[in-house]
Amino acid sequence: MGAADPPAWIVLGRSGDGVVAVELDQSGDERDRHRLPASGLAEWVADEESSWSPRWVWNDTPPWYGGLLARGVRVGRCHDLRLSHAILRGSALVSPDAAVRSAVGWDASPYVEPDPEAPGLFDLEDAKPPAGTPVDVDAALAEFASQREAIAESTDPGRLRLLTAAESAGALIAVELRAAGLPWDAAEHDRILTETLGERRTGGAQPALLAAAAARVREALGDPAVSLDSQPKLLRALHRVGVLVDSTSRWELAEQRHPVIQPLLEYKKLSRLLSANGWAWLDEWVHDGRFRPVYVPGGVVTGRWASSGGGALQLPRQLREAVRADPGWSLVVADVAQLEPRVLAAMSGDHALAAAARGRDLYAGIVDSGAVATRQEAKIALLGAMYGATTGESGRLVPRLRRTYPRAMSLVDDAARIGEDGGLVSTWLGRTTALPSAEWSVMQSQATQVEASGADETRARRSARDRGRFTRNFIVQGTAAEWALAWLADLRARLAALPAVPLADAAPRSGPVFARQAHLAFFLHDEVIVHAPQEQAEAAAQAVTDAAATAGRILFGEFPIDFPLDVRVADTALKA
DNA sequence: TACTGGTGCGCG
DNA sequence: AAAGCGCGCACCAGTA
Numbered sequence: 001m002g003a004a005d006p007p008a009w010i011v012l013g014r015s016g017d018g019v020v021a022v023e024l025d026q027s028g029d030e031r032d033r034h035r036l037p038a039s040g041l042a043e044w045v046a047d048e049e050s051s052w053s054p055r056w057v058w059n060d061t062p063p064w065y066g067g068l069l070a071r072g073v074r075v076g077r078c079h080d081l082r083l084s085h086a087i088l089r090g091s092a093l094v095s096p097d098a099a100v101r102s103a104v105g106w107d108a109s110p111y112v113e114p115d116p117e118a119p120g121l122f123d124l125e126d127a128k129p130p131a132g133t134p135v136d137v138d139a140a141l142a143e144f145a146s147q148r149e150a151i152a153e154s155t156d157p158g159r160l161r162l163l164t165a166a167e168s169a170g171a172l173i174a175v176e177l178r179a180a181g182l183p184w185d186a187a188e189h190d191r192i193l194t195e196t197l198g199e200r201r202t203g204g205a206q207p208a209l210l211a212a213a214a215a216r217v218r219e220a221l222g223d224p225a226v227s228l229d230s231q232p233k234l235l236r237a238l239h240r241v242g243v244l245v246d247s248t249s250r251w252e253l254a255e256q257r258h259p260v261i262q263p264l265l266e267y268k269k270l271s272r273l274l275s276a277n278g279w280a281w282l283d284e285w286v287h288d289g290r291f292r293p294v295y296v297p298g299g300v301v302t303g304r305w306a307s308s309g310g311g312a313l314q315l316p317r318q319l320r321e322a323v324r325a326d327p328g329w330s331l332v333v334a335d336v337a338q339l340e341p342r343v344l345a346a347m348s349g350d351h352a353l354a355a356a357a358r359g360r361d362l363y364a365g366i367v368d369s370g371a372v373a374t375r376q377e378a379k380i381a382l383l384g385a386m387y388g389a390t391t392g393e394s395g396r397l398v399p400r401l402r403r404t405y406p407r408a409m410s411l412v413d414d415a416a417r418i419g420e421d422g423g424l425v426s427t428w429l430g431r432t433t434a435l436p437s438a439e440w441s442v443m444q445s446q447a448t449q450v451e452a453s454g455a456d457e458t459r460a461r462r463s464a465r466d467r468g469r470f471t472r473n474f475i476v477q478g479t480a481a482e483w484a485l486a487w488l489a490d491l492r493a494r495l496a497a498l499p500a501v502p503l504a505d506a507a508p509r510s511g512p513v514f515a516r517q518a519h520l521a522f523f524l525h526d527e528v529i530v531h532a533p534q535e536q537a538e539a540a541a542q543a544v545t546d547a548a549a550t551a552g553r554i555l556f557g558e559f560p561i562d563f564p565l566d567v568r569v570a571d572t573a574l575k576a
Numbered sequence: 577t578a579c580t581g582g583t584g585c586g587c588g
Numbered sequence: 589a590a591a592g593c594g595c596g597c598a599c600c601a602g603t604a
Contacts, residue, residue, distance in 0.1 A: 230600055231583055249584060251590055272585060275598055300594060304588085311597060314586040339588090340593095380591085387592035394591050473593040477588090525588045525594095 007031050009079065010048060011057040011144055012064060013137025020137040023054070028148055030141075042071035049075050057081065057144050059134050061171035069179050076493070080171040081134065081143050083298050084164040088150045093160055093430040098150040100143075156430065162554065163429035166482060167298060169489035173520060174295035174305065176492075181290025182323060182522045183331070183531055189282055189322035196318075197270055200279050210274060213267040220260035228267060276311060277319055285310040289326070295523070302478040303431045303485075304525060313524055323522075323529070323573035330537035332518075333575075334544045334567040335527035336487075338362040341382050343480045346552075346561040347428045350408035354561045371404035372397060385409055386476050388416055388469035412472045419471025420464040427478035428555060433471055440467070479555075483563070484526060486554045491528065491547035495519060495540060501533040518543075522573075529573055537569045 009024045019041050023032040036044055045068055048054055056078040058064040068075065088100045134140040151160045194200065198208030206214065218224050226237045234248050243258045250268060253261055285291055291310065299306025307313045325331045336342075341362055345353035356365030366378035377393075381401050384394030385408075402409040415425045419433070422441060426432040440463060446452055447460030500517040518532035518540040532540040548563045 227600090229598095232601080245589095247583080247589065249589070268584085272598090276586065302594065304594070306595065308596080311586075313588075314596060316586060335588095384592065387594095389592045392591035396591095469592065470594090477594060480588095527588080 007052065007054060009057050009144075010054045011137060011140050013059075013140045014135050015137065022137055022141060024141075024144075028145060042068050042073045045075065046073045049073070053077070055079055057140065059140055059143075061168070062175055065172060065175045066179070069175060074176075074496070075172065076496070077165070078168050078172055079144070079147075079164065080168040081140060081147065083167045083171055084147055085143065086298060087163060087167060087431055088147055088160065090432045090434060091154070091160065091430045092424050092426045092432040093154040093156050094150045095153055098153065099146040100150040154430075159429045162486075163431065163482065166429075166485040166489055167303075169492065170297040170305070170485050173488055173492055173523070174297045177295055177520055177523060178292050180519050180521055180531070181292040182529065183325055183329070184286045184289060184291040185322050185324035186282055186286050186289070188324060189286070189319060190279070192319060192322060193273070193278060193282075197274055197278070207274070210267070210270045213263050213270055216263035217260060217267050220258070220263060228264075229271070273316070273318065276314075277316060281310070300481075301434070302474050303427065303481040304477065305481075305523070317575065320573045320575060325531060325571050328534055330532055330534050330569050330571065331521070331573055332530040332532055332537060332540045332544055332567065332569050333527070333573050334530075334541070334548075334565045336484075336548065337564050337566060339483065339526040339563065340386060340476050340480045342561055342563055343428075343483055344386065344408050344412065344476050345405075346556040346559050347475070347479055348408040348411035349559065350405050350411075351560070353405045353408045354559070356405075357561060360564050366401075366404075369404055371400050385412055386473055388412075388465075388472045412476065415475045416468035416472035419474075420468035422467075423471075425471045425475050427475055427482055429479070429482045431478050431482070433474055436467060480526070483551050483555055484523075486551035487547050488520070488523060488528065490550045490554075491530075491544055492520060494543035494547055495530065498536055498539055498543070501535050541567050541569050 006025065007023045008026045011022045011024060013020050013022075015035065017038060019036045019038055021034045021036060021044070022030055023034075025031050034044070045056070053076050056064075056075055058078065058081065060082045061078060061080045065075065065078070085100060088094050088098070094100065134143045147164070151157050151164070154160050190200075194207075197210050198212075201207050205211075214228055217228055218226055221237045221241055223237055223240075227233045231248055235245070238245060238248070238260070241258065241260060243253075243256050243260060245252050245256060250265060253265060285293075291312075293310045293312025294308045295312065296306040296308055299308075305313075323331065337360060338357070341353070342357050344350075345357055352369070356362055356369050359365065361375075363375045363378040363382070366372060366382065367375055372378050372381055377397055380394045381397035383389070384398045385401050389395045389398060398409075402413075418425050422436050422444060424433050424435065443456075443460045443463060447457045452460075495518045498518055502516070516533050518530055518536045520528060521531040522529035528544065530540045530544065544567055545565055548565050552561060552563050
């Protein structure tokens with residue numbers, strides 16, 4: 001039937017200084033092969049994309065798509081061989097002897113850092129492909145065939161198709177996010193810094209308010225020269241004035257009563273702002289009104305995205321006012337309320353927890369169920385259950401949840417026990433933990449030998465519990481990341497389908513393809529920011545909401561769990 | 577001078 | 589030292 005199948009994929013590979021493109025049909029049979037000069041790639045891709053929207057298959061998204069996007073070419077769908085390989089190779093759903101597991105070289109260097117000095121985008125010509133990934137088209141074809149086979153013969157092809165598609169969509173989005181950037185008002189950032197720290201000083205001198213806080217600390221310590229940035233020196237200075245703390249961390253200091261505490265906490269806060277997101281950060285990371293972080297899809301073991309450079313995933317709330325829409329544009333800022341517990345309810349099929357989650361506030365629902373007395377207790381108990389708390393208030397409250405939500409709790413408890421025993425656990429769509437390290441396994445088996453010391457046993461036990469807490473959380477955090485990918489991917493498609501606002505007026509352009517159209521501008525685990533022309537802001541907000549509902553159905557079908565969003569349309573990303 | 581490990585803190 | 593998960597980054601101290 002191969003000849004009758006419509007084309008489905010185009011696999012791209014490099015050949016000398018050109019590109020080879022191979023069209024495959026649904027069965028994976030080759031239909032056509034094109035040889036293109038690298039300089040003609042963008043135009044050719046744009047033609048194919050507009051005529052039949054193929055799914056583009058390539059070894060690594062950033063160099064391919066970065067180059068296309070820089071030339072104004074957007075694509076709808078892709079299959080990222082590197083990211084999909086990482087998922088399939090480790091997935092417990094894939095057969096142990098699948099060919100995809102035996103590929104060599106792929107895992108040696110999962111990600112090539114882009115040169116932070118390089119202006120603009122990644123590009124094909126100067127990109128170093130990740131070591132071991134299939135660069136030429138026949139290698140890419142072979143790898144793609146192994147991946148399709150691994151999925152087709154897995155215990156759940158549907159889930160793995162969904163996961164690799166979502167992961168690949170994420171790869172496209174990460175490149176687009178970098179290209180678009182987060183609208184950033186440097187003047188507003190400067191205003192916040194000046195108001196908080198004092199005027200910027202040249203030559204490395206501390207701004208006035210920071211210097212004043214430092215002076216008050218040194219005064220209270222009775223030592224005009226002590227270094228406040230050296231932990232050992234500060235600790236000794238504190239001990240000298242009778243503040244007998246074991247660390248200089250904020251929460252421990254906050255429990256002490258001494259004149260040095262208040263100014264020291266103030267100093268730490270200001271100092272942190274200056275060193276992490278001060279003027280140096282602004283100079284390095286914000287250009288032409290955009291902050292362009294490097295997102296790293298799949299960069300976290302659980303499947304969450306990581307980031308590289310600029311601390312994109314750690315922007316302090318203090319600076320949210322500097323995130324500001326262009327004139328004539330708005331920001332749609334949306335986050336999911338209590339994503340992880342909702343995901344836990346759905347994946348465990350716990351109707352009681354799902355019922356508590358109905359409506360806006362899941363924690364209030366837990367209080368209503370009678371499991372605990374206050375919202376704060378509900379939050380602490382649930383986080384404790386998902387993270388594996390054993391002591392303190394959290395550890396004390398978790399057993400109450402076990403009685404009220406036995407299905408949800410046994411899912412995470414089982415995951416913890418499997419992890420402690422050295423086993424593997426998987427997310428809802430099939431991303432699986434790595435095997436424990438050889439050292440870990442040796443430690444565990446040695447601890448059971450007769451000659452093992454008590455210390456050996458204690459160490460092994462603690463390490464087993466550490467792994468149990470990891471696997472316990474992995475299934476929830478990882479499935480939440482899958483939900484978020486599905487949300488993003490569907491949202492991206494909805495935004496792209498909005499009619500572009502005509503360029504006739506003088507309002508500036510934005511976005512990855514230089515159109516006056518709503519586009520994703522930021523993503524942080526359970527939150528998105530969309531930058532939209534004002535005329536489109538309401539439609540974009542609706543798209544964000546609709547995409548969340550779709551993501552819930554894609555992952556969990558008709559299971560009655562909802563994912564309510566907090567959505568705001570405003571000029572800045574400031575939270576209410 | 578370049579590295580590694582520890583500490584602390586920002587985010588979810 | 590957060591009571592318990594996952595990160596990135598700045599800074600210091602010790603070592604090579």
